[in-house]
Amino acid sequence: MFIKIDFETEMPIYEQLKRQIIEGIAKGALKKGEQLPSVRQLAEDIGINLHTVNKAYNILKNEGFLTIDRRKGAMVSNLMPEITEQYLELLKEELKYLISNSYCRGMRKEGFLSICESIYDEIDDEKKF
Amino acid sequence: MFIKIDFETEMPIYEQLKRQIIEGIAKGALKKGEQLPSVRQLAEDIGINLHTVNKAYNILKNEGFLTIDRRKGAMVSNLMPEITEQYLELLKEELKYLISNSYCRGMRKEGFLSICESIYDEIDDEKKF
DNA sequence: AGACTGTTATATAATATATATAACAAGCAG
DNA sequence: CTGCTTGTTATATATATTATATAACAGTCT
Numbered sequence: 037m038f039i040k041i042d043f044e045t046e047m048p049i050y051e052q053l054k055r056q057i058i059e060g061i062a063k064g065a066l067k068k069g070e071q072l073p074s075v076r077q078l079a080e081d082i083g084i085n086l087h088t089v090n091k092a093y094n095i096l097k098n099e100g101f102l103t104i105d106r107r108k109g110a111m112v113s114n115l116m117p118e119i120t121e122q123y124l125e126l127l128k129e130e131l132k133y134l135i136s137n138s139y140c141r142g143m144r145k146e147g148f149l150s151i152c153e154s155i156y157d158e159i160d161d162e163k164k165f
Numbered sequence: 166m167f168i169k170i171d172f173e174t175e176m177p178i179y180e181q182l183k184r185q186i187i188e189g190i191a192k193g194a195l196k197k198g199e200q201l202p203s204v205r206q207l208a209e210d211i212g213i214n215l216h217t218v219n220k221a222y223n224i225l226k227n228e229g230f231l232t233i234d235r236r237k238g239a240m241v242s243n244l245m246p247e248i249t250e251q252y253l254e255l256l257k258e259e260l261k262y263l264i265s266n267s268y269c270r271g272m273r274k275e276g277f278l279s280i281c282e283s284i285y286d287e288i289d290d291e292k293k294f
Numbered sequence: 295a296g297a298c299t300g301t302t303a304t305a306t307a308a309t310a311t312a313t314a315t316a317a318c319a320a321g322c323a324g
Numbered sequence: 325c326t327g328c329t330t331g332t333t334a335t336a337t338a339t340a341t342t343a344t345a346t347a348a349c350a351g352t353c354t
Contacts, residue, residue: 055262062265085313107321119270133184136191141248145285156274214344236352
């Protein structure tokens with residue numbers, strides 16, 4: 037796997053794991069229906085505890101990104117979660133903070149949008165293969 | 166003050182405080198040089214501990230949003246922090262995650278940019294007065 | 295002198311994070 | 325059937341974070 041954990045940062049390991057898996061799905065490194073390493077295997081690979089991996093997997097299952105089959109383990113869902121009203125609210129709140137912070141520091145609308153655009157394009161590029 | 170704390174969410178109180186103050190500065194509810202309530206006053210207003218407010222104030226001081234004078238208390242900095250390379254990295258990482266998540270859920274580039282734009286416009290609107 | 299600042303120090307409680315170990319039930323391959 | 329792999333569940337432990345409670349201090353202002 038492509039997982040890289042930063043043990044120095046304040047962000048919990050399970051949260052880093054969760055984010056990197058979602059980013060992996062977005063850019064196509066993980067394809068729909070693809071099987072993920074078992075909790076024990078991934079835990080050993082990155083040198084952490086099995087329960088930490090399990091926590092990340094379960095959050096992703098509850099959010100709809102993964103499907104967990106007792107016999108086969110975890111795999112990427114064939115149907116991705118929807119843009120619910122609840123998700124939209126969370127997204128807007130997060131963006132409001134990031135934009136406010138950037139705005140205070142003098143970043144104009146165009147600069148911010150340009151960053152978002154390049155990240156979107158980056159994802160699309162990696163999706164080619 | 167305009168602070169509203171949600172005691173149900175998992176986001177720490179001091180983090181909510183920090184974010185709302187930055188958002189307040191961005192939209193002009195707090196102006197440069199304006200004095201903030203004392204840690205004791207604000208803590209009493211929103212029914213939390215003085216140290217929780219103090220923590221938020223100090224983080225904001227270290228990031229350059231506030232200036233703290235022992236005799237007068239905290240006030241909004243006259244010079245806002247810069248867009249450092251470090252900040253840019255954090256911003257991009259955060260956006261990469263938000264965009265990946267939204268992308269998986271089927272949101273296209275235009276939809277995401279449109280949300281960002283409307284939040285920027287919202288801030289500009291409130292800035293009028 | 296008295297009232298107000300932020301600051302510092304201690305102590306405590308509750309929660310979150312991460313680890314370690316062990317055991318269980320289900321499925322599958324030999 | 326036996327042995328291996330799944331995720332799952334249960335306990336226990338250690339550490340760090342978050343939040344509160346009290347108290348005291350030094351500086352500033354009226």
